[in-house]
Amino acid sequence: MATPFFVQAALMTTRAANSKPDGAPRRPRSRQEALKKLYGLLHFKDRVLITIDPDPDAIASAFALRRLLWRRVQSTTVGIIRPIKRLNNLTMVRLLKLPLVPIKEKSLADYDKFLLVDGQPCHNDIFRKIPYTAVIDHHPLTACSDVPFVDIRPDYGATSTIFTEYLRAARIKPSQTLATALIYGIKTDTQNFERQSREEDVRAFHYLFDKINHNVLRKIEISDLALKDLAYFREALENKTVAKDRIYTHLQKTPSADILVILADFLLKVHDISWSIVSGIVGNTLVVIVRNDGYRKDAGKSIQKAFAAFGSAGGHKAAARAEIPLENLEDVVLRKTPLAYARFVRRRLSP
Numbered sequence: 001m002a003t004p005f006f007v008q009a010a011l012m013t014t015r016a017a018n019s020k021p022d023g024a025p026r027r028p029r030s031r032q033e034a035l036k037k038l039y040g041l042l043h044f045k046d047r048v049l050i051t052i053d054p055d056p057d058a059i060a061s062a063f064a065l066r067r068l069l070w071r072r073v074q075s076t077t078v079g080i081i082r083p084i085k086r087l088n089n090l091t092m093v094r095l096l097k098l099p100l101v102p103i104k105e106k107s108l109a110d111y112d113k114f115l116l117v118d119g120q121p122c123h124n125d126i127f128r129k130i131p132y133t134a135v136i137d138h139h140p141l142t143a144c145s146d147v148p149f150v151d152i153r154p155d156y157g158a159t160s161t162i163f164t165e166y167l168r169a170a171r172i173k174p175s176q177t178l179a180t181a182l183i184y185g186i187k188t189d190t191q192n193f194e195r196q197s198r199e200e201d202v203r204a205f206h207y208l209f210d211k212i213n214h215n216v217l218r219k220i221e222i223s224d225l226a227l228k229d230l231a232y233f234r235e236a237l238e239n240k241t242v243a244k245d246r247i248y249t250h251l252q253k254t255p256s257a258d259i260l261v262i263l264a265d266f267l268l269k270v271h272d273i274s275w276s277i278v279s280g281i282v283g284n285t286l287v288v289i290v291r292n293d294g295y296r297k298d299a300g301k302s303i304q305k306a307f308a309a310f311g312s313a314g315g316h317k318a319a320a321r322a323e324i325p326l327e328n329l330e331d332v333v334l335r336k337t338p339l340a341y342a343r344f345v346r347r348r349l350s351p
């Protein structure tokens with residue numbers, strides 16, 4: 001199965017161990033060759049730790065690598081450097097039953113080899129201390145380490161794409177679980193192909209598409225609410241004001257701006273609403289989130305005109321955000337009530 005597209009992809013391998021005598025880096029010509037080299041660096045008695053900063057792309061890549069090492073090393077553990085907080089990612093790990101272990105410095109002695117995916121050693125202090133055998137990533141190349149096997153492709157949209165190519169090169173058909181994880185990794189890192197991505201990302205997506213569990217993927221993608229967030233929906237709906245095609249609402253206190261974003265997206269679903277404007281107090285800041293239908297409108301410009309004099313404000317044509325320290329509003333919003341802040345936002349952002 002000679003797939004020209006693997007051969008085309010240039011492998012970036014560095015460091016002396018990979019170099020010809022003249023010092024020029026030797027590039028494995030194909031994924032198969034790269035895999036052979038990686039396998040050559042590992043021993044069947046090795047206990048391997050794959051370390052990740054756990055976002056979906058990193059989690060999926062780690063389990064793809066684990067699959068590639070199956071029956072080739074004694075054990076493979078996927079270690080995370082911080083707890084997962086994002087609800088979609090917690091849903092991913094729970095529904096796909098992906099075993100993740102928090103990395104503890106004292107337990108590093110339990111492993112013989114360390115591998116890093118979707119990150120580079122100088123990305124954080126924990127990675128920096130670990131003597132890696134291999135790094136496979138798509139972030140911009142940083143020259144901060146000496147690692148025997150390096151495959152970094154900064155132009156790829158996701159590390160999950162790189163691993164989909166490795167699985168194909170190894171002629172391993174990913175399980176439904178692994179395929180679902182990989183496709184979610186590609187979708188999140190490319191923001192559904194709205195952000196930087198390459199033809200390789202699209203090909204990997206296409207290859208994985210009929211191997212995934214679409215219901216599980218959908219549940220992972222929509223799981224961005226905690227039960228307690230439903231109370232903010234009630235508050236937002238009770239306080240809403242509609243003026244022509246604009247819907248405004250204000251929350252008197254929220255722990256972060258995330259829920260304001262979710263509410264702004266939600267309110268834009270109303271079919272004859274063209275603008276949703278959701279504000280709220282987060283700590284000592286008034287946050288304003290604006291969404292519109294994107295047709296001949298500029299949310300970024302509107303929000304700048306409305307709030308740049310008071311704090312930071314900006315964004316794109318269809319999505320924008322302002323953050324205003326409350327102290328800057330001392331002379332503008334005299335009564336410090338939710339209603340007064342809501343009126344201030346409405347006044348500044350009325351057509």
Ligand SMILES: [Mn+2]
Nearest residue numbers: 057118159189
């Ligand atoms: Mn990534």
